[in-house]
Amino acid sequence: MQKLAAGNWKMNGTGADLAEIEALAKAHPAPGCEVLICPPTTLIARMAANAPAMLRIGGQDCHPKTAGAHTGDISATMLADAGASHVILGHSERRADHGETDSLIRLKAEAAHAAGLVAVVCVGETEAQRDAGQTLPVIGAQLSGSVPDGATAANTVIAYEPVWAIGTGRTPTTAEIAEVHAFLRARLAERFADASGFRLLYGGSVKPSNAGEIFAVPNVDGALVGGASLKAADFGAIIAALSAA
Numbered sequence: 001m002q003k004l005a006a007g008n009w010k011m012n013g014t015g016a017d018l019a020e021i022e023a024l025a026k027a028h029p030a031p032g033c034e035v036l037i038c039p040p041t042t043l044i045a046r047m048a049a050n051a052p053a054m055l056r057i058g059g060q061d062c063h064p065k066t067a068g069a070h071t072g073d074i075s076a077t078m079l080a081d082a083g084a085s086h087v088i089l090g091h092s093e094r095r096a097d098h099g100e101t102d103s104l105i106r107l108k109a110e111a112a113h114a115a116g117l118v119a120v121v122c123v124g125e126t127e128a129q130r131d132a133g134q135t136l137p138v139i140g141a142q143l144s145g146s147v148p149d150g151a152t153a154a155n156t157v158i159a160y161e162p163v164w165a166i167g168t169g170r171t172p173t174t175a176e177i178a179e180v181h182a183f184l185r186a187r188l189a190e191r192f193a194d195a196s197g198f199r200l201l202y203g204g205s206v207k208p209s210n211a212g213e214i215f216a217v218p219n220v221d222g223a224l225v226g227g228a229s230l231k232a233a234d235f236g237a238i239i240a241a242l243s244a245a
């Protein structure tokens with residue numbers, strides 16, 4: 001399978017930051033993995049208009065409906081129309097800040113699939129849940145609740161992002177990442193015939209300095225990168241590490 005280096009710019013980036021994409025494409029014109037950037041919605045169309053061949057572009061959320069009276073929301077159809085091919089769904093920041101539930105995320109993923117987008121569905125435990133020994137049950141419930149029955153290896157990517165590792169500089173041990181990713185693969189295999197083809201990303205404080213060891217973990221098929229995706233040099237180093245893995 002083609003591995004995936006995905007960057008989540010979160011609420012960062014204005015037109016001036018499109019220069020980072022140019023620099024990235026110049027340094028990595030033909031990477032050995034798929035490369036995705038999910039900028040803020042305001043940049044999707046501009047990024048897509050000049051997108052280098054090596055780059056896929058995604059949104060960071062979508063509404064479950066196609067259109068309607070939902071002030072401030074964006075539909076999957078609109079993301080696709082703007083040039084996106086992917087959308088991140090159920091990020092822990094949206095689960096926490098907007099009260100997103102597994103069932104809502106599932107509806108969003110169905111909308112993404114209907115619009116022809118790849119859904120990047122995020123799961124992950126809080127520190128309190130890990131300390132309480134609840135990591136696998138929590139992730140299992142999130143996976144079964146938020147991934148729709150129509151998911152396939154082609155239209156769905158799963159990102160394991162422990163909440164306590166996001167933006168903190170802390171990461172699980174490689175053994176802990178291996179345990180969760182093996183669990184995800186096994187749980188997917190209970191529902192989906194093509195489970196072995198699903199890309200399973202790790203996310204949370206991925207940097208050039210730790211990317212190599214994380215990409216060597218079994219069942220890690222790429223990364224969902226926040227802070228280190230904002231600068232071409234850092235994200236480029238992560239792309240190079242994944243291409244070499």
Ligand SMILES: O=C(CO)COP(=O)(O)O
Pocket residue numbers: 008091161165166167168169203204205206224225226227228
């Ligand atoms: O939340 C993340 C990506 O979606 C991870 O963020 P950081 O890489 O900044 O820890």
